[in-house]
Amino acid sequence: MRSNVKRTLQVFAVLLLGVGVFFLYLDKAFPRVRCEGAHLSVPEKYADCVSCHAKSTARATQDWKESKHGAMLVKCVVCHGEPDGKGSIPFSANPDPATICARCHDPAMQRMAAKFGGSADCNTCHPRHQNPLHSDAYQHKAPSGKTSF
Amino acid sequence: MTVSRREFLIGSAAALALGMVGSAPRAAAAGKKESVDRWVKGVCRYCGTGCGVLVGVRGDRAVAVKGDPNNHNAGLLCLKGAMLIPVIYAGDRITEPMIRRGGKGSPLTKVSWDEALDFAADAFRKALDAGGPDAVAYYGSGQAPTEESYLANKIWKAGFRTNNVDGNPRLCMASAVAGYLTTFGKDEPMGTYNDMDTATCFFIIGSNTSEAHPVLFRRIAQRKENSPDVKIIVADPRRTNTSRIADLHMSFIAGTDLALLNGMAHVIIREELDNPRFYGRYVNFVTNDGKPCAFEDYKAFLAEYTPEKVQEITGVPAADVIRAAKFFAESSSTLSLWCMGINQRTRGVWANNLIHNLHLLTGQIGRPGASPLSLTGQPNACGGVRDTGSLAHLLPAGRMVANEKHRAEMEEFWGVPKGTIQPKIGHHTVALFEAMAKGTVRAVFIHCTNPAHTLPDLNALTKGLETAFVAQTECFMDAETLKYADVVFPAAFWCETDGVCGCTERRYALTEQAIKPMGNCRPTVQILMDFAERAGVDPKLFPYRTAADIWEEWRTLSKGSPYDFYGMTRARLKRESGIKWPCPAEDHPGTNLRYVRGEDPLVPANHPDRLFFYGRPDGRANIFLRPHQPPFEPADKEYPFVLTTGRVIDHWHTATMTGKVPELQKAYPSAFVEINPDDAKKLGVSNGDRVVLETRRDKMTFPARITDTCMPGLVFCPFFDKNKLVNRLFHHAVDNTSKEPEYKICATKVYKQA
Numbered sequence: 001m002r003s004n005v006k007r008t009l010q011v012f013a014v015l016l017l018g019v020g021v022f023f024l025y026l027d028k029a030f031p032r033v034r035c036e037g038a039h040l041s042v043p044e045k046y047a048d049c050v051s052c053h054a055k056s057t058a059r060a061t062q063d064w065k066e067s068k069h070g071a072m073l074v075k076c077v078v079c080h081g082e083p084d085g086k087g088s089i090p091f092s093a094n095p096d097p098a099t100i101c102a103r104c105h106d107p108a109m110q111r112m113a114a115k116f117g118g119s120a121d122c123n124t125c126h127p128r129h130q131n132p133l134h135s136d137a138y139q140h141k142a143p144s145g146k147t148s149f
Numbered sequence: 150m151t152v153s154r155r156e157f158l159i160g161s162a163a164a165l166a167l168g169m170v171g172s173a174p175r176a177a178a179a180g181k182k183e184s185v186d187r188w189v190k191g192v193c194r195y196c197g198t199g200c201g202v203l204v205g206v207r208g209d210r211a212v213a214v215k216g217d218p219n220n221h222n223a224g225l226l227c228l229k230g231a232m233l234i235p236v237i238y239a240g241d242r243i244t245e246p247m248i249r250r251g252g253k254g255s256p257l258t259k260v261s262w263d264e265a266l267d268f269a270a271d272a273f274r275k276a277l278d279a280g281g282p283d284a285v286a287y288y289g290s291g292q293a294p295t296e297e298s299y300l301a302n303k304i305w306k307a308g309f310r311t312n313n314v315d316g317n318p319r320l321c322m323a324s325a326v327a328g329y330l331t332t333f334g335k336d337e338p339m340g341t342y343n344d345m346d347t348a349t350c351f352f353i354i355g356s357n358t359s360e361a362h363p364v365l366f367r368r369i370a371q372r373k374e375n376s377p378d379v380k381i382i383v384a385d386p387r388r389t390n391t392s393r394i395a396d397l398h399m400s401f402i403a404g405t406d407l408a409l410l411n412g413m414a415h416v417i418i419r420e421e422l423d424n425p426r427f428y429g430r431y432v433n434f435v436t437n438d439g440k441p442c443a444f445e446d447y448k449a450f451l452a453e454y455t456p457e458k459v460q461e462i463t464g465v466p467a468a469d470v471i472r473a474a475k476f477f478a479e480s481s482s483t484l485s486l487w488c489m490g491i492n493q494r495t496r497g498v499w500a501n502n503l504i505h506n507l508h509l510l511t512g513q514i515g516r517p518g519a520s521p522l523s524l525t526g527q528p529n530a531c532g533g534v535r536d537t538g539s540l541a542h543l544l545p546a547g548r549m550v551a552n553e554k555h556r557a558e559m560e561e562f563w564g565v566p567k568g569t570i571q572p573k574i575g576h577h578t579v580a581l582f583e584a585m586a587k588g589t590v591r592a593v594f595i596h597c598t599n600p601a602h603t604l605p606d607l608n609a610l611t612k613g614l615e616t617a618f619v620a621q622t623e624c625f626m627d628a629e630t631l632k633y634a635d636v637v638f639p640a641a642f643w644c645e646t647d648g649v650c651g652c653t654e655r656r657y658a659l660t661e662q663a664i665k666p667m668g669n670c671r672p673t674v675q676i677l678m679d680f681a682e683r684a685g686v687d688p689k690l691f692p693y694r695t696a697a698d699i700w701e702e703w704r705t706l707s708k709g710s711p712y713d714f715y716g717m718t719r720a721r722l723k724r725e726s727g728i729k730w731p732c733p734a735e736d737h738p739g740t741n742l743r744y745v746r747g748e749d750p751l752v753p754a755n756h757p758d759r760l761f762f763y764g765r766p767d768g769r770a771n772i773f774l775r776p777h778q779p780p781f782e783p784a785d786k787e788y789p790f791v792l793t794t795g796r797v798i799d800h801w802h803t804a805t806m807t808g809k810v811p812e813l814q815k816a817y818p819s820a821f822v823e824i825n826p827d828d829a830k831k832l833g834v835s836n837g838d839r840v841v842l843e844t845r846r847d848k849m850t851f852p853a854r855i856t857d858t859c860m861p862g863l864v865f866c867p868f869f870d871k872n873k874l875v876n877r878l879f880h881h882a883v884d885n886t887s888k889e890p891e892y893k894i895c896a897t898k899v900y901k902q903a
């Protein structure tokens with residue numbers, strides 16, 4: 001009987017350690033965002049970020065969708081990189097404007113710098129994801145189906 | 150049980166170790182800014198938008214890409230262009246020549262350059278001895294730089310003396326070429342991207358601009374944002390992301406667009422929105438079989454295309470047909486944009502003519518913002534293949550093989566004896582692969598394209614690749630065509646060599662060499678010359694050292710032709726981010742409005758009319774009386790759905806490049822089939838279910854994606870996935886004139902996999 005209890009405790013301790021190690025692994029391998037660990041085992045079931053983030057970070061996702069980047073299908077990974085860090089762009093929840101924004105908006109950034117003296121962070125004046133179109137050009141007629149999200 | 154737990158723990162510990170090893174350098178990379186030694190100018194490797202890029206080089210490595218602020222894209226890139234670097238350093242780059250010693254099916258083995266070149270040259274010499282000049286062929290690409298296509302065209306037509314020179318633009322742009330030629334007498338559009346900034350109406354038909362030409366879509370959207378009164382009409386059986394900015398979306402039954410276009414012309418005339426002053430001066434009316442006729446005949450011909458009849462044929466509400474026609478004709482400047490939905494059709498040339506008709510009928514042409522602008526799919530189909538005449542029926546700068554005078558001009562310029570260029574038109578693409586299967590074409594040189602993935606009716610047409618000797622230049626090991634190659638030449642990739650590309654808007658731009666070719670790769674012009682010399686072509690035909698020498702010759706040849714770009718010296722192309730031809734002199738800024746007096750240098754300054762369609766003998770363009778005709782294989786009782794193909798934004802062509810970028814590959818790892826929710830309900834299919842598409846050629850299984858992007862009765866599969874070669878399902882019927890296959894429509898059964 002006592003040996004049974006001891007054995008159960010041993011197994012329990014080992015299990016606890018295993019779970020700890022597993023979560024430590026997830027934390028290291030998938031910085032901040034753990035979607036890769038969650039559901040991407042079968043290639044055909046890979047999802048784009050939006051399908052999960054529409055639930056987990058609904059506000060940011062909706063903002064993006066209504067923004068110019070959303071309308072143009074400039075997807076999450078273009079600025080943030082792959083959450084597993086295995087992509088071509090280093091993953092970052094807060095992409096560095098000097099490298100990431102500049103890849104497309106370098107001319108505008110230079111114009112801004114000349115006009116206003118520049119800012120280290122584009123997002124101070126252009127809040128991230130919140131760059132909706134000033135007219136309603138993009139808001140009516142959105143197809144309810146998804147083409148590429 | 151205990152054992153499995155232990156295994157789990159061991160596995161977790163191992164994973165932890167791996168995770169930490171893997172994440173350490175990533176963490177370092179995340180904090181580091183991209184520092185570059187120099188930025189080298191070029192154009193994006195992918196689509197026909199032709200965005201300017203700057204490649205950032207550190208040491209001897211390319212490390213970053215950003216948009217060129219001085220090119221038409223004003224510094225912007227789409228997600229593909231922004232992530233080009235990993236493609237250069239893909240793990241499966243081919244860096245050594247390889248041959249298949251034991252014939253088809255045996256393994257490819259690495260050999261020296263000499264051995265590979267001799268191996269290919271021997272096979273070509275044997276083919277020439279056995280079957281004469283027409284036993285060899287070249288199959289090129291709208292992705293190869295201009296210098297490579299020009300050189301190959303010259304080697305095959307004047308060296309091997311065969312006109313069996315064709316390429317993938319036949320599968321892509323041929324109908325647009327024939328459309329421009331038949332209507333205006335000369336190929337290539339008269340407008341440019343600048344028209345997008347001034348147009349007040351956009352008519353987008355058969356194009357998912359948002360995913361296939363994203364940076365152009367952004368420019369159109371910007372126009373709409375700045376001036377919300379600008380009208381955007383999108384006509385496409387699929388309601389794609391492009392329709393997101395549309396004022397009017399018309400989902401027509403696939404293959405009925407000819408009726409729709411004639412219906413719009415009918416309304417324009419009925420509502421007196423036509424422009425008699427314009428067409429009275431600049432237009433001839435021509436019957437479908439090429440006979441001259443009058444406006445009244447055209448009006449009578451259109452009588453049957455009432456909006457109600459058009460609704461019956463196309464499924465588009467009559468009111469929308471009227472609205473579209475009014476938007477088109479009432480706007481101060483209308484810009485039409487179209488792409489593969491119009492071109493890849495058995496009546497693709499007619500569909501092109503019908504778009505031009507609308508512009509000529511309303512005078513929406515030859516003014517800023519008013520133009521029919523055909524979008525092209527590849528970075529250099531226009532400049533490299535169309536302009537250099539690297540197709541079976543063409544010679545450089547708008548000349549035709551069948552024209553004796555044109556042949557004589559080229560023979561004189563190339564310094565070859567009279568009669569060298571054969572008068573017989575070579576095999577167009579589909580005929581070429583059929584001839585290879587029959588054994589009449591015994592050896593083919595395939596450059597910079599992947600036909601075993603992109604040809605239609607693959608089960609039938611890849612027989613040609615199984616039969617003929619195939620020499621191929623290729624950069625990536627996962628290209629489907631490699632399975633058939635007898636010799637593989639590792640070509641330098643994109644910014645590892647220099648070359649000019651000409652995009653949709655007649656803009657030629659130079660990609661400069663940024664880095665050294667990887668491993669043992671060589672520039673293709675070098676490969677072509679070494680190969681041709683060993684295969685017995687007189688080396689006097691190609692006295693070049695570099696691609697720049699070839700450009701010099703081609704630039705000189707263009708002088709005085711309707712494609713005149715003599716003013717684009719290599720030095721100027723290095724300084725400037727693309728120039729639009731005609732550009733006859735070094736101090737000429739390039740041309741925005743072709744055929745327009747005061748804009749186009751080829752229109753005499755004292756020409757009596759403002760417009761001069763100098764490609765036509767009488768200077769007038771043609772309005773053709775082209776009737777509606779159904780596609781080759783419409784849906785029927787047995788095969789009740791229409792299958793169509795296309796692109797997704799994340800991948801380009803056969804994904805041998807975009808598949809190497811983790812972000813792009815993960816966004817779309819494999820092909821799927823889009824099904825309308827109503828159809829899905831009837832078929833009992835839900836999202837992710839495996840669905841069989843069965844056509845008269847073959848059947849394949851795809852995971853279902855239920856979305857109202859497709860209208861009922863239509864299913865869509867992207868074609869990028871090498872593991873799901875959807876082109877196996879298509880027939881290979883071609884357009885009578887352009888010989889372009891109909892990738893956009895075939896009949897299919899759709900059912901859930903048992």
Ligand code: SF4
Binds near residue numbers: 195196199231365
């Ligand atoms: S739009 Fe086309 S040319 Fe421009 S960056 Fe994207 S893929 Fe490249």
